[in-house]
Amino acid sequence: MTTSATPVKGKSPLALPGRRSVPGRVVPVIATFVLFVLLFGVGTARYDGFLSGQVVANLFIDNAFLIVLAVGMTFVIVTGGIDLSVGAVVALSTMVAAAGLQAGLPAPLVVLLVLAMGSTLGLLMGLVIHYFEIQPFIVTLAGMFLARGLCFVVGVESISIKDPTFRTFATAAIPLSGTVSITWSVVIALAIVAVAVWVLHRTRFGRTAYAVGGNENSAMLMGLPVARVKVGVYVISGLCSAIAGLLFSLYMLSGYGLHAVGMELDAIAAVVIGGTLLSGGAGYVLGSLLGVLVLGVIQTLISFQGTLSSWWTKIAIGTLLLLFIVMQRVFMRRQP
Amino acid sequence: MTSTRPLDRFRASGLLWPLVALLVLLAANAVVRPSFLALRIQDGHLYGSLVDILKNGAPTMLIALGMCLVIATRGIDLSVGAVVAISGAVTCSYIAGAGDPTGAGAAFAGMGIALALCAVLGLWNGFLVAVVGIQPIIATLVLMTAGRGIAMLITDGQIITVRNPAYRTVGAGFLLLPVSILIAVAVFALVALVTRRTALGLLIESVGINPEASRLAGLRARTIRWTVYVFAAICAGVAGLMISSNVSAADANNAGLWIEMDAILAVVIGGTSLAGGRYSLTGTMLGALIIQTLTTTVYSMGIAPEITLVFKAVVVIAVCLLQAPKARAVLLRRTRRRHTPPDPDAEAAGRPSTHTPTSAMVEKVAQP
Numbered sequence: 002m003t004t005s006a007t008p009v010k011g012k013s014p015l016a017l018p019g020r021r022s023v024p025g026r027v028v029p030v031i032a033t034f035v036l037f038v039l040l041f042g043v044g045t046a047r048y049d050g051f052l053s054g055q056v057v058a059n060l061f062i063d064n065a066f067l068i069v070l071a072v073g074m075t076f077v078i079v080t081g082g083i084d085l086s087v088g089a090v091v092a093l094s095t096m097v098a099a100a101g102l103q104a105g106l107p108a109p110l111v112v113l114l115v116l117a118m119g120s121t122l123g124l125l126m127g128l129v130i131h132y133f134e135i136q137p138f139i140v141t142l143a144g145m146f147l148a149r150g151l152c153f154v155v156g157v158e159s160i161s162i163k164d165p166t167f168r169t170f171a172t173a174a175i176p177l178s179g180t181v182s183i184t185w186s187v188v189i190a191l192a193i194v195a196v197a198v199w200v201l202h203r204t205r206f207g208r209t210a211y212a213v214g215g216n217e218n219s220a221m222l223m224g225l226p227v228a229r230v231k232v233g234v235y236v237i238s239g240l241c242s243a244i245a246g247l248l249f250s251l252y253m254l255s256g257y258g259l260h261a262v263g264m265e266l267d268a269i270a271a272v273v274i275g276g277t278l279l280s281g282g283a284g285y286v287l288g289s290l291l292g293v294l295v296l297g298v299i300q301t302l303i304s305f306q307g308t309l310s311s312w313w314t315k316i317a318i319g320t321l322l323l324l325f326i327v328m329q330r331v332f333m334r335r336q337p
Numbered sequence: 338m339t340s341t342r343p344l345d346r347f348r349a350s351g352l353l354w355p356l357v358a359l360l361v362l363l364a365a366n367a368v369v370r371p372s373f374l375a376l377r378i379q380d381g382h383l384y385g386s387l388v389d390i391l392k393n394g395a396p397t398m399l400i401a402l403g404m405c406l407v408i409a410t411r412g413i414d415l416s417v418g419a420v421v422a423i424s425g426a427v428t429c430s431y432i433a434g435a436g437d438p439t440g441a442g443a444a445f446a447g448m449g450i451a452l453a454l455c456a457v458l459g460l461w462n463g464f465l466v467a468v469v470g471i472q473p474i475i476a477t478l479v480l481m482t483a484g485r486g487i488a489m490l491i492t493d494g495q496i497i498t499v500r501n502p503a504y505r506t507v508g509a510g511f512l513l514l515p516v517s518i519l520i521a522v523a524v525f526a527l528v529a530l531v532t533r534r535t536a537l538g539l540l541i542e543s544v545g546i547n548p549e550a551s552r553l554a555g556l557r558a559r560t561i562r563w564t565v566y567v568f569a570a571i572c573a574g575v576a577g578l579m580i581s582s583n584v585s586a587a588d589a590n591n592a593g594l595w596i597e598m599d600a601i602l603a604v605v606i607g608g609t610s611l612a613g614g615r616y617s618l619t620g621t622m623l624g625a626l627i628i629q630t631l632t633t634t635v636y637s638m639g640i641a642p643e644i645t646l647v648f649k650a651v652v653v654i655a656v657c658l659l660q661a662p663k664a665r666a667v668l669l670r671r672t673r674r675r676h677t678p679p680d681p682d683a684e685a686a687g688r689p690s691t692h693t694p695t696s697a698m699v700e701k702v703a704q705p
Contacts, residue, residue, distance in 0.1 A: 022582065027530065058662075083474070117591075129654070129658075133657070133658060134582045135658075136612075136656045137610045138413075138474070138601075138611065139601075139602075139611065139653065140654075140657070141659060142598055142602070142653070143649075143650045143653040143654050143657070144650070145598075146646040146647070146650035146653065147646070147647060147650035147651075149643075149646045150643070150644050150645070150646030150647030150648070150649070150650060151647060152643075153641060153643035153644050153646070154647065155646055157643060158427065163512050251376055258643060266478070266481070266482060269478065270478075270482060273478075279472055279475050280472060282556040310489070310494055310588075312485070312486040312490060312494065313486065313490075314486070314491035315482055315483060315484045315485055315486030315489075316486035316487060317479075318482050318483070319479050319484070319486065320484020321479065322475070322478065322482060322483075323479045324478045325481075326465075326471050326476070326479070327469065327471070329639055330469060330470065330471060330646070333576070
């Protein structure tokens with residue numbers, strides 16, 4: 002394997018010797034990793050040039066925003082919630098970034114603005130979910146409509162980004178070796194993964210998130226700060242969506258209200274394929290990263306094949322989802 | 338239990354707020370554009386903005402009816418949008434490939450095949466939920482993701498157009514009123530009759546409250562859950578026929594896109610709790626009408642259609658918040674009951690309809 006794939010391989014068991022040494026919880030993550038390697042093996046066997054560093058690097062480059070989204074979604078899903086608004090917040094972030102830059106605002110200010118906006122949206126949704134006890138599904142659905150609608154309030158047409166800072170940042174390549182290079186987006190995405198691993202697996206906040214997902218009432222009776230964590234995960238998800246939106250605007254170099262349609266489903270699919278239970282209480286950030294990579298490999302395989310149409314991606318993702326859900330049932334034996 | 342006075346019973350039914358919202362929307366339209374309420378008859382067809390709302394809202398209504406029963410069993414069906422696309426794709430590609438693409442025979446055969454396939458998809462969803470025991474939201478997410486791919490596979494990624502008068506009747510025909518709304522109302526009447534005049538509605542609600550207890554009480558919980566998913570898929574299939582026949586084309590990419598969200602919204606706005614165990618078919622129909630009226634309002638007021646979403650979000654949040662204190666009161670009472678006798682404060686704090694699922698059930702049992 003190549004340089005970028007090795008750290009993933011090395012990190013995967015890193016989450017294992019932690020507090021949770023129950024093998025059943027780790028099996029889905031290992032299965033995802035095996036699947037990733039298998040899919041990559043299939044590609045290597047069938048197509049010339051598949052086994053190259055740049056193909057792996059491209060997996061990260063083309064999915065940097067999805068990695069960030071999936072990380073945020075992992076937090077929410079671990080607490081037993083769901084966030085349907087992430088795709089729309091990505092679109093809104095690209096739109097606000099593009100419109101802000103077009104209006105002549107300096108790039109750092111635009112970035113701060115977008116991050117603040119994403120976190121605020123997440124905060125509002127979290128507050129409504131926790132204090133009014135409305136299902137996360139409905140609240141984030143409303144958030145999704147709101148964010149998509151706001152995109153079109155900003156502008157109905159696509160706005161291209163011409164700001165030199167953004168363009169240089171977007172196109173700058175970081176050479177890893179002679180032939181392999183990545184972009185800054187990948188570095189940001191991996192940094193966020195690292196931070197998320199630390200927060201979810203090594204801090205009190207993360208432990209409380211698992212406790213809330215396991216049983217909210219028990220968590221409350223144990224005196225854990227349930228409210229703070231439950232609202233906090235939506236803020237994290239909103240912030241991650243905003244960051245993903247910025248990465249996406251770097252990737253597309255434009256802002257548009259119809260960007261990232263259905264991306265929330267990709268993010269949820271990646272998290273589920275990564276072994277996180279939708280009922281909450283179990284899951285790993287690195288699993289979600291692997292989930293995104295599996296989706297990425299499928300897309301790469303289909304584009305290498307050339308004759309397969311893009312809708313096969315959807316069918317493949319659906320089938321994988323099914324496989325993993327059934328596998329979860331077998332390993333977890335938890336009631337829905 | 339509740340008072341027998343009609344007004345109180347109406348308030349207790351939870352239909353008050355949705356009805357108020359609908360009337361406010363209609364009134365706002367009538368004020369801004371007086372011609373809004375006008376109806377005229379031309380060539381034996383009824384025309385007017387109100388008829389348009391009914392016609393365009395019919396698919397959402399139909400899907401929402403199916404969704405309502407699924408949600409009543411504490412489930413959810415995210416795959417209906419994909420089923421809509423598949424249904425249209427199957428019918429149009431069958432008609433386009435038939436020996437006589439304009440004949441009624443081809444149209445009926447195509448629709449029959451499409452609905453049969455939709456029933457199979459419903460069986461699949463129901464199998465995953467009721468037999469394998471996967472959470473409904475994920476089980477149907479599978480078909481939601483894969484379904485649109487399947488629809489694209491059927492149409493080969495093309496938009497298939499057909500010219501078939503018989504098929505066109507389903508979505509665009511008139512029998513004084515649009516045929517589509519007549520179908521939706523007929524299904525509504527049928528469902529209301531079957532679930533509310535027999536014990537079936539009660540059984541569905543009891544499965545929603547506690548599937549395991551219902552099974553131990555001798556209900557066929559598994560069969561009931563399975564059936565509602567099949568019903569939801571068939572409803573989505575018929576809605577798919579309406580949508581594709583209205584434009585005489587099958588667009589696998591965009592037909593029924595986000596319609597599952599609209600349908601869920603309609604159900605929730607209509608006062609059905611996503612936690613299951615209680616449902617209102619009339620409320621669901623009102624919810625679907627509110628959503629469609631909102632969309633039409635935005636169009637007719639000359640606001641960019643894309644911004645409809647903002648209004649939708651506002652309505653959803655408003656309606657949910659109006660219903661939220663009720664949920665809180667119910668929850669408070671439940672938790673307090675474990676320690677102390679029922680608190681009169683919690684009773685008084687409740688919104689018009691403070692039915693806990695159990696009280697709703699007791700009331701229904703009490704009714705002859």
